[in-house]
Each structure stands twice: as structure tokens, then as C-alpha cells.
Amino acid sequence: MLEHGGNLREAAQRYGRDDWLDLSTGINPEWYPAPAIANNAWHRLPEPDPALALAAQAYYGAPQMLPVAGTQAAIQALPRLRLPSRVVVTAPSYAEHAHHWAQHGHTLRQVPYDALDAAVAECDVMVVVNPNNPTGATVPRGQLLDWAARLSARGGWLIVDEAFGDTGAQASAASQGASSATPEGLIVLRSVGKFFGLAGLRLGFVAAQPALLDALANLLGPWTVSGPAQQVALAALQDSAWQERMREQLRAGGQRLQNLLAAHGIRSSGSALFQWWPEARAEDFHEHMARQGIWVRLFSKAARGIRLGLPPDEAGWQRLELALTLWTKEKP
Secondary structure: OOOOOOOHHHHHHHHOOOOOEOOOOOOOOOOOOOOOOOOOHHOHHHOOOOHHHHHHHHHHHOOOOOOOHHHHHHHHHHHHOOOOOHHHHHEEOOOOHHHHHHHOOEEEEEEEEHHHHHHHHOEEEEEOOOOOOOOOOOOHHHHHHHHHHHHOOOOOEEEEEOOOOOHHOOOOOOOOOOOOOOOOHHHHHHHOOOOOOOHHHOOOEOOOHHHHHHHHHHOOOOOOOOOHHHHHHHHHHOHHHHHHHHHHHHHHHHHHHHHHHHHOOOOOOOOOOOOEOOOOHHHHHHHHHHOOOEEEEOOOOOOOEEEEEOOOOOOHHHHHHHHHHHHHHHOO
């Protein structure tokens, strides 16, 4: 399996401490307060609750949505729904996309964001992470819909991973207003884990044409989302007051994080939930922060850099600032 953030057990084993400030995931550090779960949710088989799909459609503005056990489930399944195809995946981006498209007979290319428009004519499937994880790069919604139309005209797909899209200014690519269906060839992935801080819930949604959603549901099988997860997510998706407060809070936090890094000579990009920068001494920075009990995300391959998320409280901010000050002093 690929390496991801949040691997605190590995950190504890390597460095022998248990007082970690975990900034490695980009997940909202203030999670949605889960309501009490009905007792029968632990007893009954978790048949899909139609109210959950309707709440997701209202929240994301999509005509149809399929609940899945985290967008990871869809990422692993979608390559199995196509015959061998020419696939372009944005680079750098969430590595699981390229990893799974490469495993099912497809021809894979990874393409930087500024070359995507030219690549549309040379592929059958394009995967765009928007906003991008880890860099925060974005593609305008209109451009995405144009690419989807060009691909679908020859039976292709545009997959847009909007896992970090809840705090952005632009509408989801899945949002179709009064339209009764998602455009042909467009598949949009949304996550409950990032913005709502509920990664342990393992819940996401897929927007697409009904026939494709049916095929995906059949491939994933029955009872994919637990009963408790459905109840918690339904409350979160309908709580507009919490959502609005949290968007403002996270945007302020993201700006504070970018400003803090800039004060220590680091020019970063990202989103309201994380910042990223190409770091020539990425391993050294990661090691330095680990020695301070701060776990950040190291990218050591093609996209060498560091990504870190928001501290959960003022003590965490102060701890991060001290570690950055020490790093600045230690640099040659």
C-alpha cells in the first residue's frame, strides 16, 4: 500500500514518543460533533437511507449521488468499470488515483496541471484532483465541464476528485442547478472526512450519470456504508450553521498558516486545510519537525516537498511556531 499521512503509530515506533502534534493529514482538526446514534443502527443491516443521498445532493448541488465507504472505495473501483483505456492523471496529486488505474490494464500518463488541456485529446480518461492535494492548484469549473464534454463525445470520462472542495469559492463540478442529470462522462468524488473532520466515518459520495452509479453500486456490493456513519453524516450535511461557521474558521486558519510559514521564509500554496511547498531539504525538515514531536507529510519522490495541516488549538500553533523558528536558525 502507498504511504499516507496520519500514520502516528509509525511515528511513535520510530521516535519513541506519544505527544504528537499531527499535522500530516490536512483533515479539519475540529470535527463535526456527532449526534447520539440510534440503538438499532448497531443491530440492523445498513440498508441505504434515501434521506442521506438527498441531503448530499442538496449540499453538493448534484442531481444524483451514490454514498460510498470513503472516496477511496470509488478510486479503487472505477478503473474496473472500463476496458483498457488511455488514462491521464494530474501530477503531482493524490497518489492512489495513478496507483489503481495502473493496475487494471490501462495505459497511464501523469501530466502537470499546465499541460492538461492539450492532453484531453490524447486520452480516454482524465483524473483531476481539484483543489489539488498536495499543492492546492485549482482548475476553473468551466474548464472542467469543457473537458468533460470533449471526453464524453468519444465515450471518455473526466473524474474530478473534490475531496478538499468544501472551503473553495467555486461551485462543485457536480453542481448542475436545475438539470436533471450529471453530464455524460463527468464523475465527481466528494469526501465527508476532510471538511467535516470525520475521516474515521469512511464516507464519501460519487456524482455521475445514473447508469454509471448503478454499475458502481453493483461492483461495490451491498451494505457499503455503516448505519452509524449514515446517521452522523445526515446530521452533518444538514447543519448549515455549523458549515458556514467552519468555512470562515478554516479560511482564517489557512491564511494564518500561510502567513506563519512566510514569516519563516517559506513560500507555500494550498487550501484552507493545508499548505504545501517544494522543499529542497524535505527529509531534513521532516526529521527536524519529528524531533519536536510534530508529524508532517513528507513527499520525497517526484514532487519533493512538505505538506502540513492546521494545528488544533493555540498551544499547537505556538508549538509549530517554535519548531519553525528552530528550523530557521539551524539552516545553513
